[in-house]
Amino acid sequence: MIVCDLQPPQLTSFYVCDVHSLNTILVAGMAVVDFLFEVDSMPNAAEKYQAHDARIVAGGGAANAACTIAKLGGHAQLAARVGNDLMGKLIIEDLQRYSVDCSLIVTTDGARSSYSSVLVDADGERQIVNFRGEGLSDDISNMESTNPAAVLADTRWIAGTTAAFELARQKGIPAVLDAEAPIDVQLLELSSHIAFSRQGLESITGSLTTVSAIESALRQLAQNNPGWFAMTDGANGVYSLYQSEFLHQAALPVDVVDTLGAGDVWHGAFTYWLGCGYNEVEAVSFANAAAALKCARSGGGRACPDLKEVRSCLAGIANN
Secondary structure, eight states, X not given: OOOOOSSOOOOOTTOOOOGGGTTEEEEESOOEEEEEEEOSSOOOSSSOOOOSEEEXXXXXXXXXXXXXXXXXXXXXXXXXXXXXXXXXXXXXXXXXXXXXXXTTOEEETTOBXXXXXXXXXTTSOEEEEEEOOBSOOOOOGGGGGOOOSEXXXXXXXXXXXXXXXXXXXXXXXXXXXXXXXXXXXXXXXXXXXXXXXXXXXXXXXXXXOSHHHHHHHHHHHHHHSOSEEEEEOGGGOEEEEXXXXXEEEOOOOOOOSOOTTHHHHHHHHHHHHHHTTOOHHHHHHHHHHHXXXXXXXXXXXGOOOOHHHHHHHHHHHXXX
C-alpha cells in the first residue's frame, strides 16, 4: 500500500483558494433519516423478523460526508433539500449536533423529506430501502455566496450537484463526484475527480471481473474526460489513475462491525484532504484509513473518526 506523507505539500496552481477558505468544503446532495435495525441475518421471506438493536440516525451520502469533514476539523457546508416535516427537522437537528453548516439546506413547505429502512447483519453488511422524498425544491441560488476549498457532490440531486460543480470550475478548485448509479453523463464532464463505486463504474462499462478490466475501464473514461478517476471497492481497496499510472491502494484490515456509510466517510475524508492541499495518492491513503476506522464501529456514517485518530492510524502503518 502507498502510505501518505503526513507533511502537507506546497499548494500547486490548481488550488487557487485563499488561506481563509482552506478548510471549507461544500458538499451537495442527499440528506435522509435512517431507521437502522441490527439483525443476525438478512431477511429472505415475507415474514416478521426481530432486531436485536435499533436506532434512528440521520444519514444520506452528502450528509454523512459533511459530518465526516466537520469531525476531521473542516468547515462543512451542506447544500441539500428537505421538507418542512418531522423528518426534515430531525435531519437538520442531527447535522447541527455534528457542527455541520446547514445554512445552504433548502426547506420546502408541503414537501416530504427522504428516509430509509436500513438492515445491518452480523457481518456488518447492510441492506437499504430508500424513499427519495417528494416535492423537494431545486433552488440552488444560495450556493453563490460560498467560498470553499473543494466541492463534493453525489448523484442524487442533479441540480444541486451541477450548480456546485459549476461553482468549483469557476473557482478552479477540486470537484469530486461520489459516482453511484444512475450517473448523469453531464456530471462526469463537470467533475475534476470521479470516485466510482464498483456498482457505479459497472453501470457505465459493464461487469468488471478482473483488475485489468478495472484498469481498462478507467483508462477508457480518461480518454474522453480530463481529471482523476478511481473505483472504490470496499475491502479490496481503491484503484485509480494517477498521472497516467494505474495504482492500487489496499484497504486497511479491521474487524468489521458496520459498513453502513463507509463510502460516504471515504468521500468526505478524500475531499477534505484534497482541500487541505494534499495530492490524490495521499488523499486516498487518508480516506482509506478513515473508512476503515468507521467500519470498526456501529452507528452508520456518523461513526466517523476524528483527525487525531486517522493520523494515528497512518503513523502506525508508516512505522510498520
